[in-house]
Amino acid sequence: QVQLVESGGGLVQAGGSLRLSCAASRGNFNYYAMGWFRQAPGKEREFVTAVSWSGGTTFYADSVKGRFTISRDNAKNTVYLQMNSLKPEDTAVYYCAARSWEVAKTSAKYDYWGQGTQVTVSS
DSSP, rough: OOOEEEEEEEEEEOOOOEEEEEEEEESSSGGGEEEEEOOOSSSSSSSEEEEESSSOOEETTTTTTEEEEEEETTTTTTEEEOSSSSGHHHHHHHEEEEEEOOOOSSGGGGEEEEEOEEEEOOO
């Protein structure tokens, strides 16, 4: 089974940037599409972005397009989420997730999840 560990969360002012990392272990990272989801207090978990196993295909939620960038380094078994121009509404726990092969936007289609990392954006 793949194990995922997120890092890089923290407190940042509106307009600032953060880069989240998700390191994978156990399992062949090259076989997995990776996604980032987030959950704010009192809200359901929502899709943020996802990348195919090759890195050639990416999807973004409309709310983060043009501000967030997902990337992956298969040699390091790591996926990244670069977040720029952060807004208070980006405040949430961010989770990375993995699923075999095909990239997806639905959380229920992901098999493995990290523990989450808190991102707080102050106004």
